[in-house]
Amino acid sequence: MSLARAESRRLIKRRFTKLIVLGTLLVLVAVVAGAWLANEKVGPDQIAAAKASAEQDYQRALQESEAERARCVAAQGTPEAEKNWPGGCDAAIWTPQPDEFDYRWSIPPTFELRDDFRDMISVFAVVLAAAAFLIGASFVGAEWNSGGMMNLLLWQPQRLRVLGTKLGVFLGWLTTLAVLLGAVWAGLFRLLAENRGTTEKMTSGVWQSFGLMGLRGLGLIVAAGALGFALASLGRHTGMALGVLVAAGALQIGVIIMTQLAGFKYWEVWALPIWGMAWMSKEYESIDYDSCNFSSSAGCEPDTYLMTWQTAGIGMAVVVAVIVGASMWTMRKRDIT
Structure with a gap:
């Protein structure tokens, strides 16, 4: 051998x-x-679901922002306004924009x-x-x-x-x-x-x-x-x-x-x-x-x-x-x- x-x-x-x-x-x-x-696998159904989820997140954030703004406006002239919203309602409260909620972030992982x-x-x-x-x-x-x-x-x-x-x-x-x-x-x-x-x-x-x-x-x-x-x-x-x-x-x-x-x-x-x-x-x-x-x-x-x-x-x-x-x-x- x-x-x-x-x-x-x-x-x-x-x-x-x-x-x-x-x-x-x-x-x-x-x-x-x-x-x-x-x-x-990501197809039309997953993309549609991701877009719907992104739209829901945007609408939810918009509602929360509007509710926060309403509380701010109602509290103007009080110590609470200076404590929670310094600089006024426009400066202290974030207004969400649609392009900040990209549907691609909600698409499931795909190889x-x-x-x-x-x-x-x-x-x-x-x-x-x-x-x-x-x-x-x-x-x-x-x-x-x-x-x-x-x-x-x-x-x-x-x-x-x-x-x-x-x-x-x-x-x-x-x-x-x-x-x-x-x-x-x-x-x-x-x-x-x-x-x-x-x-x-x-x-x-x-x-x-x-x-x-x-x-x-x-x-x-x-x-x-x-x-x-x-x-x-x-x-x-x-x-x-x-x-x-x-x-x-x-x-x-x-x-x-x-x-x-x-x-x-x-x-x-x-x-x-x-x-x-x-x-x-x-x-x-x-x-x-x-x-x-x-x-x-x-x-x-x-x-x-x-x-x-x-x-x-x-x-x-x-x-x-x-x-x-x-x-x-x-x-x-x-x-x-």
């Missing part, structure tokens, strides 16, 4: 892998079910595929990235902890080939799973939009944009899996990856607090989640509200910094490459005991 086939069987048959995949599927199903229940599916792609990527990190860390961490890695090296003494094959097999299966689930995910939300929303204004350009965003999501998933795998290999234990994750979160909080206290501009860019947001959304704008660049046409405009998906992608790729490279280097140099 080849090494790649043996690693594939080991990955697929692991109980932890099955549990994480099952848990991930349950989370995704819960998201789809929640979106289905939270939205509904617009063009606008809402982008958020669902990000949700899908984050959920699978978390699962990939855990599976990758456990896949190699359990081998080190149980002594299986030492036994494997007796059969295949080439260290880098063993670790590289294990990582390649894991990332290959992870990519396949992500692509298949991504296709199902897109199909489910297309079905949801047709039955509980709208698919209007869907053009080939919009689908292309969704596809590119999905590819960026796939990159995030693969990077998370490789990172979990490499960290667990470095520490030769699954807990190493989890510990680094917790420590990184605490360090991020500390760095953010220090940058704010030091008065640094654009402190958000020090937070790794912002990199992920910029990567998935193509850009993230950080605003320095303490600055003010006065313009005669636009008034006071604060300084801004735009993090693009290219910048975020390069930063994340460097981090992953360094950690994966370190795991390979230690595999080659350290004793296997």
